[in-house]
Amino acid sequence: MSPALFPRGFAWAERLHRIGSGYRFLGGTLLLMLVFYAALYQPYAADSLPGRCLVRYLELVAHGSALWLGWLGEVVSVEGTTVDGRFPFVVVLDCAALDAQALFAAAVLAFPARLGDKLLGLAAGLLAIAGINIARLVLLYFAGTRSLRLFQVLHEEVLVLLIILIVCGLFAAWARWARERVAPAPAITANAARA
Amino acid sequence: MRLELKPTLLGAALFLLLLTAASWPWSAREIAFSRALSAIGNLCFEVVPVAPGTEIELVPLLAARERSATENVDSDTQLVLRLAGGEARLGISLRRDAYLPLSIFVAALLVLPLERRRKLASLGLGVPLVLGVAIASVASLAVFVSSQAPGSSVPSWQARLAEFIFDCWLTPPGNRVIAPLLLALGFALGGGQVPGWFRATRARAAATG
Numbered sequence: 158m159s160p161a162l163f164p165r166g167f168a169w170a171e172r173l174h175r176i177g178s179g180y181r182f183l184g185g186t187l188l189l190m191l192v193f194y195a196a197l198y199q200p201y202a203a204d205s206l207p208g209r210c211l212v213r214y215l216e217l218v219a220h221g222s223a224l225w226l227g228w229l230g231e232v233v234s235v236e237g238t239t240v241d242g243r244f245p246f247v248v249v250l251d252c253a254a255l256d257a258q259a260l261f262a263a264a265v266l267a268f269p270a271r272l273g274d275k276l277l278g279l280a281a282g283l284l285a286i287a288g289i290n291i292a293r294l295v296l297l298y299f300a301g302t303r304s305l306r307l308f309q310v311l312h313e314e315v316l317v318l319l320i321i322l323i324v325c326g327l328f329a330a331w332a333r334w335a336r337e338r339v340a341p342a343p344a345i346t347a348n349a350a351r352a
Numbered sequence: 353m354r355l356e357l358k359p360t361l362l363g364a365a366l367f368l369l370l371l372t373a374a375s376w377p378w379s380a381r382e383i384a385f386s387r388a389l390s391a392i393g394n395l396c397f398e399v400v401p402v403a404p405g406t407e408i409e410l411v412p413l414l415a416a417r418e419r420s421a422t423e424n425v426d427s428d429t430q431l432v433l434r435l436a437g438g439e440a441r442l443g444i445s446l447r448r449d450a451y452l453p454l455s456i457f458v459a460a461l462l463v464l465p466l467e468r469r470r471k472l473a474s475l476g477l478g479v480p481l482v483l484g485v486a487i488a489s490v491a492s493l494a495v496f497v498s499s500q501a502p503g504s505s506v507p508s509w510q511a512r513l514a515e516f517i518f519d520c521w522l523t524p525p526g527n528r529v530i531a532p533l534l535l536a537l538g539f540a541l542g543g544g545q546v547p548g549w550f551r552a553t554r555a556r557a558a559a560t561g
Binding site for chain 1: 360364371375425426448452456515516519520523524525526527528529530533534537538541
């Protein structure tokens, strides 16, 4: 049986500890997001290494979208970051869900868990978000073929919210899994529940 | 696990319901919001000059205007920039940049399990904060645009800061969702409300580490 974090009668200390832990996590997430944003959203020169990497990533997203659209029976072609078809679109930095990926990565890295679990969570989560973003682009393509207004609403409001909520869900699922991987301690769980 | 999952899913469903109700397109509400926030913003811009040689004014539109080929949003407000060389008008959407983040913050806070008094205090602090950030974002957009004009008198440090804010804060679309959600989470943490999975992890890590 593992020891309790605080003895009985020290609920106030546990509460302060809990608040401090939460703010450390939130502060760490914000700080890491700032670092990721500063690295990702810099206006890099097109011929610089980060600039080329970002363009290459956008091209990958464009190719991924075209592949999925092809599977769904659409006749599309890709040139650079442009997907040409019934509703042609260009994949720009804002379309790559890099903000969602930065949020997920920052939250996972700031969360108190084992390094191996963090790396596994990062790899699986970032891949999942990239896949979800491609699904978003495919959905936007079909919306665009039907109505420009529908495309605009989905693009600017609905899917932006949805992808961030999915990221929150993915993070919560990973955090729950990471918790289960830390030594199981029913006594502590009971203690935490009492608090 | 089921006990923990059920209220979370219910909370998420309630959050989406509240958000859908609050953000459903309704032009009368959007015009009223644009008028109110423009008035507050213009008052702020009068009191705090944003950039030397630049006058800013927010002009609410009488009806939402569909975007032109050069704009990337349907505007409900015009950002008027008066520079030494003339005047520029930019269409902006206060619905997208201020109303939706505000709705997300309020819906999240209403759903989070906080005491009623704490919830009201958080709303009292958070709503002006979200609106203040929206006005500051408009100001930084104005400074960024002004700094791009030929012969601009915006100091170089302010231009660089405005460019950084433009690239890292205004450009990523997810920020309009992430920021109000994190703010609501911050208020919840202040109330000692931490999701169960987080609380237990901390406790176990401390106990085993």
